[in-house]
Amino acid sequence: MQHSVTDRVTPAIDYDDVLGAQRRLEGVAHRTPVLHSACADEKAQARLHFKAEHLQRIGAFKFRGGYNALDRFDDAQKRAGVVAFSSGNHAQAIALSARLKGMRAVIVMPEDAPEIKIAATRGYGAEVVLYDRYTQDREALGRALAEREGLTVVPPFNHPHVMAGQGTAANELFDETGELDLLLVPLGGGGLLSGCATVARARYPNCRVVGVEPAAGNDAQQSLARGAIVAIDTPRTIADGAQTQALGELTFSVIRQRVDAIVTVSDAQLVDAMTFMASRMKQYVEPTGCLGVAAAFANADAWQGLRVGVIVSGGNVDPLRFASLIAPA
Amino acid sequence: MQHSVTDRVTPAIDYDDVLGAQRRLEGVAHRTPVLHSACADEKAQARLHFKAEHLQRIGAFKFRGGYNALDRFDDAQKRAGVVAFSSGNHAQAIALSARLKGMRAVIVMPEDAPEIKIAATRGYGAEVVLYDRYTQDREALGRALAEREGLTVVPPFNHPHVMAGQGTAANELFDETGELDLLLVPLGGGGLLSGCATVARARYPNCRVVGVEPAAGNDAQQSLARGAIVAIDTPRTIADGAQTQALGELTFSVIRQRVDAIVTVSDAQLVDAMTFMASRMKQYVEPTGCLGVAAAFANADAWQGLRVGVIVSGGNVDPLRFASLIAPA
Numbered sequence: 340m341q342h343s344v345t346d347r348v349t350p351a352i353d354y355d356d357v358l359g360a361q362r363r364l365e366g367v368a369h370r371t372p373v374l375h376s377a378c379a380d381e382k383a384q385a386r387l388h389f390k391a392e393h394l395q396r397i398g399a400f401k402f403r404g405g406y407n408a409l410d411r412f413d414d415a416q417k418r419a420g421v422v423a424f425s426s427g428n429h430a431q432a433i434a435l436s437a438r439l440k441g442m443r444a445v446i447v448m449p450e451d452a453p454e455i456k457i458a459a460t461r462g463y464g465a466e467v468v469l470y471d472r473y474t475q476d477r478e479a480l481g482r483a484l485a486e487r488e489g490l491t492v493v494p495p496f497n498h499p500h501v502m503a504g505q506g507t508a509a510n511e512l513f514d515e516t517g518e519l520d521l522l523l524v525p526l527g528g529g530g531l532l533s534g535c536a537t538v539a540r541a542r543y544p545n546c547r548v549v550g551v552e553p554a555a556g557n558d559a560q561q562s563l564a565r566g567a568i569v570a571i572d573t574p575r576t577i578a579d580g581a582q583t584q585a586l587g588e589l590t591f592s593v594i595r596q597r598v599d600a601i602v603t604v605s606d607a608q609l610v611d612a613m614t615f616m617a618s619r620m621k622q623y624v625e626p627t628g629c630l631g632v633a634a635a636f637a638n639a640d641a642w643q644g645l646r647v648g649v650i651v652s653g654g655n656v657d658p659l660r661f662a663s664l665i666a667p668a
Numbered sequence: 669m670q671h672s673v674t675d676r677v678t679p680a681i682d683y684d685d686v687l688g689a690q691r692r693l694e695g696v697a698h699r700t701p702v703l704h705s706a707c708a709d710e711k712a713q714a715r716l717h718f719k720a721e722h723l724q725r726i727g728a729f730k731f732r733g734g735y736n737a738l739d740r741f742d743d744a745q746k747r748a749g750v751v752a753f754s755s756g757n758h759a760q761a762i763a764l765s766a767r768l769k770g771m772r773a774v775i776v777m778p779e780d781a782p783e784i785k786i787a788a789t790r791g792y793g794a795e796v797v798l799y800d801r802y803t804q805d806r807e808a809l810g811r812a813l814a815e816r817e818g819l820t821v822v823p824p825f826n827h828p829h830v831m832a833g834q835g836t837a838a839n840e841l842f843d844e845t846g847e848l849d850l851l852l853v854p855l856g857g858g859g860l861l862s863g864c865a866t867v868a869r870a871r872y873p874n875c876r877v878v879g880v881e882p883a884a885g886n887d888a889q890q891s892l893a894r895g896a897i898v899a900i901d902t903p904r905t906i907a908d909g910a911q912t913q914a915l916g917e918l919t920f921s922v923i924r925q926r927v928d929a930i931v932t933v934s935d936a937q938l939v940d941a942m943t944f945m946a947s948r949m950k951q952y953v954e955p956t957g958c959l960g961v962a963a964a965f966a967n968a969d970a971w972q973g974l975r976v977g978v979i980v981s982g983g984n985v986d987p988l989r990f991a992s993l994i995a996p997a
Binding site: 614658665 | 945947988994
């Protein structure tokens, strides 16, 4: 385990940045619905408001931040295009956003990424550059490519425009629910959590903001406790969208000042939440997307009677994998 | 194969009956959303409007008809209560409706019904009477019970108040979409199809109404061709909500006059549609609920460019069964 000391710095974004993103996403991102379930309320002993980002374009909240970042490019950047490193939802977010903006997009993906994900990214019109994850450094590869061809790198979470874009999910949730007592947000690199916490602090200062990460990789929990970013080995968890090794400097600058607590859930609790979402709410949600849901169910005693917002962050899970998770052989 | 000749009779319901049901369901049934998917439109080469009845109370459209029927009981009937024979969605529809009306409900279920369904029905406050499906006649049992205790029988489809209630699904769909070229409706006993066809004929006479049944049990297709109800052996299909042996006299009286055609889909096409609904639209739909969706995908050439309404009828499938269907061992 390594850690680095981070000075207490000004948070990387403020609520105005989120409001700007909200304007840019108007008519482009889906204003996803807020779902309710009497059955879920009973299980959590609270009133749950689920912000359904698995119904967002590309099937995850990542579209918000990706599009907002591209929309803020200057003219030269727009002409040259964008590069991103990702085999997950961020890749598709950038690919689709670039297509909508009429921009070139290059996505750097490991050559052993699932064929279906490579095809989906190409399907959005992006160029896919494959690398060998055992012998090549994708960051170095991507940055060389960016420099040579004048492309702008958009990182998956540690960027103010990405963070501000993700915050619009909470902003829309509050528009619909009004004040809440608690907001539960899935947490990997902290882009979504930092954006959402910024909104909560500005709109409802008394709303507690809690990030939820997999028990197998509680680097953010450790980082908050230590007051500095703690990096860990890639955690082994079914929540593949939260297999990050560390928060970013920018996301941490927001999280340490605006987030009240980080809690963790086990993979078994994630499977239970996925099964619940499917069988009772008829919603198909990926493991990472269930982090907040699982936390609500796991902490029913502590949060009894509260008005709780839950960001359901995505639904991109292969059907065969979904089946193997809810019905292990 | 048996068949009986049916005279051309006055249809059992008219649009006014559906409008009455719509008033009675106001604020009680969910006004389920109409979902869209660019990806589905591409696959079907048409513009699809999915009426999401898997998000209805009890997870299926059956609540509409069940509640409407109970709401039309006279005072003596309300005091005595209701009896229904079902191990599926109709059981839960009647159980929940009775609880909402403060009425007694008795549900006659086979003793080998899944424990989870028996528990769910009891969970809604209904009394469950179990019978041996190999040695006992459930109709006789139920009717004896009804007579002895003054209960009113509400059948799952062959009843005008049930049929009128189910039609409200199409009525709400048209409220949102306006005129459509084609309406696709899952078909078992014909309650949903007869109600929806009645609405389409009244509101948009040029909208073609097509019922969709499993290829393994095309009794309705045969019945329309013959002009009389054809009964078949219980079909072997994964669409358990459409394993009916024959239309009812009342549903047939409407279907023969207001439905344009019946098409069939295979179990493999249902699995493909379920997988699509999950992976692309993030919706968890039972096999029977996918009948209309599968038909839209299977007939892309014939229905190219049309405005198509698709009733997605329910989402009550056990997670283990769902997993085994989309990922066969």
